[in-house]
Amino acid sequence: MDRLTNTIRPYAWGSTTDIPTLLGVEPTGEPQAEMWMGAHPGAPSRIDRGYGETALSDVIAANPDGELGAATVAKFGPRLPFLLKLLAAGAPLSLQVHPDRAQAEAGFADEERRGIPIDAGHRNYKDPNHKPEMLCALTPFEGLCGFRPPEQAADLIEGLGIGSLKPYADVLRAHPEDAALREVLTAVLTADREQMAHTVTETAAAAERLGGPYAPYAALVHDHPGDPGVIAAMLLNHFRLQPGEAVFLGAGVPHAYIRGLGVELLANSDNVLRAGLTPKHVDVPELLKIVKLEPGDPHVLRPEGDGEEVYESPIDEFRLSRFVLAPGAASRLLPADTPQILLCTSGHPRLGELTLAPGESVWVRAGEKVELSGTGTVFRATVVA
Incomplete structure (x- = not known):
């Protein structure tokens, strides 16, 4: 280790x-x-x-x-x-x-x-x-993350009350999902940059006035003024x-x-x-x-499991889990069949003879046994081999 x-x-x-x-x-x-x-x-x-x-x-x-x-x-x-x-x-x-x-x-x-x-x-x-x-x-x-249903994206865009955005809302309502998203995304990203910058400025003003579901897009304009990605982002789910x-x-x-x-x-x-x-x-x-x-x-x-809480994913290149170690909990021996990186994000857990502080991490080669104890939170990154 x-x-x-x-x-x-x-x-x-x-x-x-x-x-x-x-x-x-x-x-x-x-x-x-x-x-x-x-x-x-x-x-x-x-x-x-x-x-x-x-x-x-x-x-x-x-x-x-x-x-x-x-x-x-x-x-x-x-x-x-x-x-x-x-x-x-x-x-x-x-x-x-x-x-x-x-x-x-x-x-x-x-x-x-x-x-x-x-x-x-x-x-x-x-x-x-x-x-x-x-x-x-x-x-x-x-x-x-991920596209909204086109009807929802149309409602959001139309709610801004900006004339230059209305054609996008119309397309989103009038075409099949994939065709509508392709046409609007293409149109936004290939539009005249000067005209789009003006539309983005109008979007910022309307989004700040309306607040609520529009607040994230007002923040985007603050960091990326005039960027057509602000309008493209309205096609996506906010989480x-x-x-x-x-x-x-x-x-x-x-x-x-x-x-x-x-x-x-x-x-x-x-x-x-x-x-x-x-x-x-x-x-x-x-x-x-x-x-x-x-x-x-x-x-x-949300993590699943008792002791080692796993975040399930459909790929094998990585596997993420965490241990939330309460005071007085028994130590545990970590699986040793794959390589792993262990990251402390809170507390002062012990990995064998090492004590970690938040932000500290260790490399554990495959086959090496590690005993985890103490208190705090430790994330475990490994593979599915």
Whole structure:
């Protein structure tokens, strides 16, 4: 078992206070958006086994069977297939979708064949992997996920009383669900930018005046003035999570995190197709190949189980669970057949001889037995091998 040293990513949308508050340190005044735990090449965690700090990715590469276990290597290859994060949104992230594995493989191969540099701003596929993800709230958490039924989206848009938006509402009422969503999403994202910016400004004024279900969209305009993604976001369901609740986001599901602190677990990929709320590249034709143009209500997950509380998901690259350790509870031996990362989010639990504080995490290689005791909350990230 190895204590992890992790990198905090200072993306502009990050909260300046949420991660420092969890860690019990003074804020720097700069955004601290994500703390990465894992072996992602962009910012691998580091461990020290007595020879100085070494990237976890290098440790795994040197002995994949010893670190991951033979079953995990046989199923996923000689790499850790997930990335665990603390995610602290102080402003909305981009409206986005992720491809499934077949789409990622085809898109990556195509862009490689065309010689698009991997770091090019207009590159869509950075790797041939899919990127399902799960977000579990540590504080009240707000976001957007999945398309509303077109009739509901039409009611919301029409309720603003803005003439330039009425044609979108009419289309949403007049066509089958997938055709209506495709036509309106395409129209919004390809509209004249100057005219759309004016419409977004009108939307902001109306949303602030009306409040209620419109309040989230007024907030989006504050952070992304003139962005057509504000109108596209009105096609999506707005959700709120309470601490301990989670959402799973599969391939093709449009989503955006708005505000809050959470534990995020995802497959190890960087593939993102954006639909707005960002100054970055938006490839509308490619987006329309990937996005699932069907209504889908956000399914809020609550952990199930006694002792180890599991957040169920339909994929094998990751499995998220948590232990809420009450004072006086008996210690327990954790399963040891797969590699795992353990993250403390409250209290001071003990993992064998190690005591963790909030925000601290450890790497446990496959086959290593760990006894969990003390008090607090510990999240466990592993695979289904």
